[in-house]
Amino acid sequence: MNLNNDEYAKRIAVLERKVAREKKARNLAENQLEKYSLEIYETNQSLQKSLAFSKRKQAELAYLGQASIEVASEQSLNELMAQTVSLTGKFADAACGFYLVTDRSEFVDKENVQVWQGDNSWRSDIDFVMQTSQVLPLNQKEPFESWLVSPVDDVTFECKNDYKWITYTNFSLLNNRVAWIVFFSSAEYIDEETLYVLETSRTHLLSGIRKRLTDVKILKRTVQLQDTVSSLEQAKRQLVQSEKMASLGQLAAGVAHEINNPIAFIHSNMQVLQDYLNDYKELDTQIRKYLATDQIFDQAAYDSLCESIEFSYIQEDSELLLNTNLEGLDRVKEIVENLKSFSHAGDQKFSEISLYECVEAALKIAWNSLKYDHQVENNLDVADSIVLGNLGQLQQVFVNLFINSAHAMEGGGQLSISQTLLPDSIIVHVTDCGSGMDQDTVNKLFTPFFTTKPVGVGTGLGLSISYAILEAHSATIEVDSILGKGTTFNITFPLI
Structure with a gap:
């Protein structure tokens, strides 16, 4: 096809406009892509920050949740403090930590203080604890209201082990005793957010310590009250018994008279019965004499002997006297049993x-x-x-x-x-x-x-x-x- 110059010029102009449009479109696309890439990068960075923040908050919540569980548990104060050191040490990424108890600035049971390690193990290191005590304000009379942080380089501490920070706090116990919790960190800095979380945990721990101290006080008070109640019950029983004895003392003369009456007639009856027994012996002696001398011992002779000692009366009166004595003895027995029932302290x-x-x-x-x-x-x-x-x-x-x-x-x-x-x-x-x-x-x-x-x-x-x-x-x-x-x-x- 033969084209003239004007047609070529027109076609070239069309192509140039097309190339310009495509170039412009490509520039727009590249700019949009760069913008989208930047937005994606910024979004990714924001997501990473949010994810890190969420993980941190999750760790904080897990730590505070577990700390609250330990505080609310029934474990002893010693067990609670050990669990707190372990949980807090792991959360704060501490190198080591321990707790100890002082009494007027002096260690209590320092030989048994265990040091927690970052690998969650425990070891005994009394030298390390003793050197740490040199940098703690053990003479502080009032307990702290928060955690305190000091750089290790600023204190005299021979066993540094690349430790850069020491974090500690204390709590009042009973009888002037103080509990101390201490951590060492090798980090370049102590995160402020971590300290805020530790403050929250410290508040929970303080409540747990107070609860356990209150339980101890209540237990001691309960034991004292039980002892007091037992003493009062004993005193009450003694008072009741003493009053019984006082009543018996007032009744003593009358009771003695009540007992003396039957005893008196029993004594009199026994004397009569003794005479009757002698008469029986005399009758036996007379019968034996008759038999020994071959005298005739018939009914008439026997009746004569019985009449001589009034044997019929003796028989009748003896039975009456015995019955009277038994009644008198029953009366004495009854009086004694009543007195025994009345005066006996017995049980409750x-x-x-x-x-x-x-x-x-x-x-x-x-x-x-x-x-x-x-x-x-x-x-x-x-x-x-x-x-x-x-x-x-x-x-x-x-x-x-x-x-x-x-x-x-x-x-x-x-x-x-x-x-x-x-x-x-x-x-x-x-x-x-x-x-x-x-x-x-x-x-x-x-x-x-x-x-x-x-x-x-x-x-x-x-x-x-x-x-x-x-x-x-x-x-x-x-x-x-x-x-x-x-x-x-x-x-x-x-x-x-």
């Missing part, structure tokens, strides 16, 4: 008991104070008066009430014991027609050492101890009294 165990039988036993103990001028009625029902209690202690309560009633009825009168049965309880009423009391006296009645009796007659403890005994039995006691007319003690016992 409760069992099912009959208030009727308890009152009967108490009446027998106090009987000598009542039998001459007083009439006594025990109207308690045997079947309805079963409660859970300690027989000896409740006997003591009723003996105190009966003796007080006898003293209130100085010229004689009637003492009655009755009951009111409720669905879940029984009320025992002890009523006398004595001198009665005014309200002021009633209000003080159960106060220890308060008594209206003359000096030497009352201890002032009987009713206060009775009140404590009834309280231990979940029983209550109320007093209705009219001056000059009499008094009623109303004791409410829960039924079984």
Whole structure:
């Protein structure tokens, strides 16, 4: 094809414009690609930073989480401190670390201090610990409020081992003791963010230490309280027993008289029986004489001998005397058993008991104070008066009430014991027609050492101890009294 110059020029111009457009497009593409590459690089850098930040935060959270678990655990303070050194050392990338306890700036059990190593092992190195103590402010009286960091080069420290930083803090313990945690680092610098995390961990650790110290204090206090309670219980038992003995002392003359009466007639009966025994021997001797001399010993002779010693009367009277003696001995036995039941300290165990039988036993103990001028009625029902209690202690309560009633009825009168049965309880009423009391006296009645009796007659403890005994039995006691007319003690016992 033959083209003229104008056509060539036009075609060349078209090609040049096309090349220019392509060049421009390529430049635009290259610029866009460079921009995208830069954006991708910046995004990648940002992602790497974010990933590093996330990993760091994850490590921080894992460290704080594990530290919180250790603080909340039931492990001992010594175990907690060891775990804290290990966890914190790994988190802070420390070269080594340890904890120790001082008492007024002096080491406690320094021979057993273990040094944690970066490979998570422990070793004993007392020289290293002793040299470290030279750079710690052990004389500091007040505990630190944060971690302290010092360059190793700034202190006199012979065992540097390329350590560049020493980080430490302390905590107050009991009895002027102080716990120290120390770390050494070979890093060029101590990261500020790490110190912030360590501060958070330190707060948690301080709470854990205080909790354990509080538990120790509570435990010691509990032991002291238990000892005190045991001492008070022992003192209470001794007081109750002493009051029993005091009551027995007041009743001693009457009790002795109660025992002496049957003993006296038993003694008299035994003398008569001794005479009867001599008569038996005499009868035997006479019979043997008859037989030895070949005399005729027939019924008439035997009757004659028996009549001479009043044998029939002896037989009849001997049986009567023996029965009387046995009754007297039973009476003595009963008195002794009641006294033994009353005075025996025994244990504090409760069992099912009959208030009727308890009152009967108490009446027998106090009987000598009542039998001459007083009439006594025990109207308690045997079947309805079963409660859970300690027989000896409740006997003591009723003996105190009966003796007080006898003293209130100085010229004689009637003492009655009755009951009111409720669905879940029984009320025992002890009523006398004595001198009665005014309200002021009633209000003080159960106060220890308060008594209206003359000096030497009352201890002032009987009713206060009775009140404590009834309280231990979940029983209550109320007093209705009219001056000059009499008094009623109303004791409410829960039924079984």
